[in-house]
Amino acid sequence: MPVLYGYFRSSCSWRVRIAFALKGIEYEQKSVNLIKDGGQQLTDQFKAINPMQQVPAVTIDGITLSQSLAIIQYIEETRPEPRLLPADPKQRGQVRIICDIIASGIQPLQNLYVLQKIGADKVQWAQHFINRGFEALEPILKQTAGKYCIGDEISMADICLVPQVYNAERFKVDMSQFPTIRRLNQTLIEIDAFKATHPSCQPDTPDDLQA
Amino acid sequence: MPVLYGYFRSSCSWRVRIAFALKGIEYEQKSVNLIKDGGQQLTDQFKAINPMQQVPAVTIDGITLSQSLAIIQYIEETRPEPRLLPADPKQRGQVRIICDIIASGIQPLQNLYVLQKIGADKVQWAQHFINRGFEALEPILKQTAGKYCIGDEISMADICLVPQVYNAERFKVDMSQFPTIRRLNQTLIEIDAFKATHPSCQPDTPDDLQA
Incomplete structure (x- = not known):
């Protein structure tokens, strides 16, 4: 296993x-x-x-x-x-652009290690980089999204989006600026595979943070 | 085209x-x-x-x-x-680990935009994150490398490694700490596809930086 x-x-x-x-x-x-x-x-x-x-x-x-x-x-x-990647290479490209904007363009700049180095200004720093990334993602997703990030099939893009929105909420980013991201997240978060794996209900989630 | x-x-x-x-x-x-x-x-x-x-x-x-x-x-x-990815899924995994350490774990933390925000301490900041990433890459590559990053076939890992070493040299990272990375870079940099695309000989390279 x-x-x-x-x-x-x-x-x-x-x-x-x-x-x-x-x-x-x-x-x-x-x-x-x-x-x-x-x-x-x-x-x-x-x-x-x-x-x-x-x-x-x-x-x-x-x-x-x-x-x-x-x-x-x-x-x-x-x-x-x-499958978590579409069959069509152009759609696979769209999925990977979204994944990489999050995985290279947002998350590394607001992870624990970096914020520890930033020190006192860490919340502002995290907000800045999440906002910058979401400002790019919003118009892209507006073009590509159906029910999910790319059309109506769940993909790696959705897998990256939901945890990044969770981080945005932790850092109190104003999500009303990003209606497409917010709508996609609201849809995805209700799906079993996203709900059962949420940080609020894992074996190592501390009691006071349990859902 | x-x-x-x-x-x-x-x-x-x-x-x-x-x-x-x-x-x-x-x-x-x-x-x-x-x-x-x-x-x-x-x-x-x-x-x-x-x-x-x-x-x-x-x-x-x-x-x-x-x-x-x-x-x-x-x-x-x-x-x-x-091909730029091996046929074997385990080897493809190794290629992608190296690519992602560079593309998510190093480069985003030392790119121009981030360093402009860091300000006066930018060289030290860039060195820190390149060193941290190379300290992880060195033992991984020691295991996976043949002539190139993964065995004897050029892959996306090599494509990511060489430009990152170029950045390391710009920020005066001590490459003697990373003998495997240095050896791979020295081999790769002599190959036409790497040499002809080097920053020192592009159409927009300023005259004073031309090789």
Whole structure:
């Protein structure tokens, strides 16, 4: 059975949880507490699993993978049903643009490690980069969206969007500026694979944050 | 013919130039000067091409793509020869881990926009994040590398590595700490597709920076 090393509140861990859930793949969760003891991701034990000292990491089929999009694409290529990337290359391109705007253009700039380095101005910094990314995503999604980010089929773009909106809400970004993103998130968050994997109901979610 | 909107010194633009060159695809370059006039990527005209206001962007087959890895994967899926991703899913996973460590874990934290916001400490900031990423890449590549990043076949991992080493050198990162990365870079930089696309010899390279 695959093992996911993750943390309830890590948006990149949540991406992988959603992918497993959509595919109906059972997996074991091992919690890596990013706060406790100065951060369990910094131990030598975890560094051997992921030299980047970040979650998520996954052991599957005898190998260890890190980086959430690399993990999800490995799952997609080895367990193709239901698919998380459309068949058409142009649509696949659209999915990947949305994934990469989030995974390269937003999330890395507002993750825990970076905000710890920013210090006192961290909320303003996070808001700035989430706003900048969402200002780009909003007109793109307005063009590509149907029921979901790309037409009416759930894809990796949706898997990236929902955890990023969760982060935006944590940092009190004004979501009324982004009606398409907000509408997509509201639809997706009601789907079982997104709901059951939400940070508020994971094995390592502290009692006071449980839904 | 595809059009690449890029900038000679942008490491993400260079990734796309290498991919086109390896595939033998002719393309037109349109320069978006990231410095001049406060940054040509910020104009309304360019915002219509890429709402993220970043290079690269590519128009190809009647569509416009942004985000370098999304662009390269579109090219890979529509022009499969020579391949830039191995056939084996586990090896593809390894390629993508390396790409994503660079594209999500290093480059976004040391790009022009972020460094402008960091201000006076920008060199130290860039060095810190490049060092952190290379400290993770070095042991991974030590395991996966043959002649190139993953075995003896050039892949997207090599396409991401070389421009990131170029950035490391610009920020005077001590590369002697990373013997595997340095050795791979020295091998790759001699290959035509990497040499001909180097920032020192592009149509928009200023005279004083020409090789």
